[in-house]
Amino acid sequence: MDAAERATLVTRFTEEAVTEAEIASILAERDDPHAYIGYAPTGEMHIGHFTTMRKLADFIAAGVDVTVLVADLHAHLDDEKSPFELLDARSTYYEEAIRGMIEAAGADPTAVEFVRGTDYQLDEPYTLDLYRLIADTTISRAQRAGSEVVRQSENPKLGGLVYTLMQCLDVAALGADIAYGGIDQRGIYMLAREVLPGEGYDKPACVFAPLLSGLSGGKMSASDAGSKVNLTDSPDAVEEKIQGAYCPQGETEDNGVLEYLEYLVFPVFEERGESLVVERPEEYGGDSVYDDYETLEADYVSGELHPADLKPGAAAAISEVIAPVRDRLRDNPDLLAEAYPETHG
RNA sequence: CCGCCCUUAGCUCAGACUGGUAGAGCAGUCGACUGUAGAUCGACUUGUCCCCCGUUCAAAUCGGGGAGGGCGGACCA
Known part of the structure; x- marks a missing residue:
């Protein structure tokens, strides 16, 4: 498979690639290009997750290393969607469900590396980077970046803002060249592209999957x-x-x-x-x-x-x-x- | 630490002053109409009125206590 075919495979069935040119050059120049997708283990997984996961088969087929981050801390930081005590159980469930989806999509689940947030997000280098980013970022900038992802409320907690900054750092901490996720993640990864170079890291390319409509018309809703x-x-x-x-x-x-x-x-x-x-x-x-x-x-x-x-x-x-x-x-x-x-x- | 406000249906809220055991909109369910669904009509359902104690024949409503949430003040060597 030549580089052009691989690039087509990586970007097919997507909403947007930022940028096509960056993706193409990553595939052409890196020996082991690396993509990651993160999931906060909150509610039960559904077909929308499956649609996004299916694309991992495309990444793998295109010769891209894939890491799935099970972002356990994020699941709690986002308005305490998952209680602290359930993070481990939910992470285990997510990992198994995701393996099942990858396999059902015709790819090899063992080709994907699973990482949990707590595996590295509490380490000193990450924590120091996070504090630097917290010191560097305005509340309104973080709020805007995360507004499509983090639960919005009349009285938002700080957790949602830290969530957003952590996700920016995750890209660098996991060594990903490509950040992959639903188009709702766009705001966060655009912030990542903006701030990571200032912290001494590469600017990641991004691939965004479309968000599918719900069966009752309009967007899919977790509560419906x-x-x-x-x-x-x-x-x-x-x-x-x-x-x-x-x-x-x-x-x-x-x-x-x-x-x-x-x-x-x-x-x-x-x-x-x-x-x-x-x-x-x-x-x-x-x-x-x-x-x-x-x-x-x-x-x-x-x-x-x-x-x-x-x-x-x-x-x-x-x-x-x-x-x-x-x-x-x-x-x-x-x-x-x-x-x-x-x-x- | 002090003061004030809020808590009622799955959601947003009305009702509280002038006690009589609860309502609206949206959502949902079911019919009708469409060869699906939706839209549109028609009907229906939904509740520890945050908790406890007290007053009263009777408390969502009044009094006391508590919990949770919000806002403000004070403290600032």
């Missing part, structure tokens, strides 16, 4: 169970959620069902060599099979493919894609029970 498919949802539960999903005929805007297909199902099916089957009554044209998203979208936009026919096929496909992760988590119920004693204990 019906707006997303959970990794442990049974086929029936997936079917029910997709059936109830906002899915206007012929429109791609805010259409979570189509987005799931484009960013998760088809990339995974392509890797597995599978196709999406749409069963349809004869009166509407009979069954059809899709090998790629573009063809399906064209049929959908033209009206050839009706939402009522698409939904059952999409639900089955989504269910099939998450099946390995679901099985993995159900085989080890203690993971969820210990991470979320309130709901799974």
Whole structure:
């Protein structure tokens, strides 16, 4: 694979790359290019996480070393989303779920290095850098950078600001050339590009994944169970959620069902060599099979493919894609029970 | 350390002065209409009124105590 192909692989299905040129030169010039993505182990993981994780398979295939940071301290710093006592259990659950997603995406989970925040964020060099950054950064600058990530409230805690600065330092501390995450992370990594050189570190390149629409229209919401498919949802539960999903005929805007297909199902099916089957009554044209998203979208936009026919096929496909992760988590119920004693204990 | 304010449905809040065991909007659930969903109509549901004690026939409401949150003042060799 030449450098151009690798760059295409790294940037496909993304919202933005900062910058394309920097990514290309990193891939061409570094012997062991390195990307990282961080997750704060807070709520249960869902299909939105899976979509973002799937891309790790692209990084790996492009010859990029991948580190997944399970940012345990961040999970508490962000408005105490995770209680301090549950950080270890939730981190363990996240690690296992993420391994499952990487494997389900057709990549080797052992190719990814897992690091926890507490593995290095309490060490002296990191702490000193953090204090320097705290001293150097205005409250409003940090607030602005983290506003899409950190929970906003009328009476914000300092934790949210420290969270943002720590995430900037994480890029350098982990030695990442590329910071990868959802487009909501953009503000933080733009701050990182701005401040890291002043602390003596390289300016990281960035790759941002799109944030998928929720199933009820608008953005996916952690507090709205019906707006997303959970990794442990049974086929029936997936079917029910997709059936109830906002899915206007012929429109791609805010259409979570189509987005799931484009960013998760088809990339995974392509890797597995599978196709999406749409069963349809004869009166509407009979069954059809899709090998790629573009063809399906064209049929959908033209009206050839009706939402009522698409939904059952999409639900089955989504269910099939998450099946390995679901099985993995159900085989080890203690993971969820210990991470979320309130709901799974 | 002192003072003031806040705490009612999943969310935002009304009700408290003038005690009679609770309401609105949004959300949610269910129908109707669309070959899905949404939108639109129609219907429905939702509560330890922060906790404890007291006054009273009766307390979300009055009194006392406590918890949590917010704001301000004071202290500044």
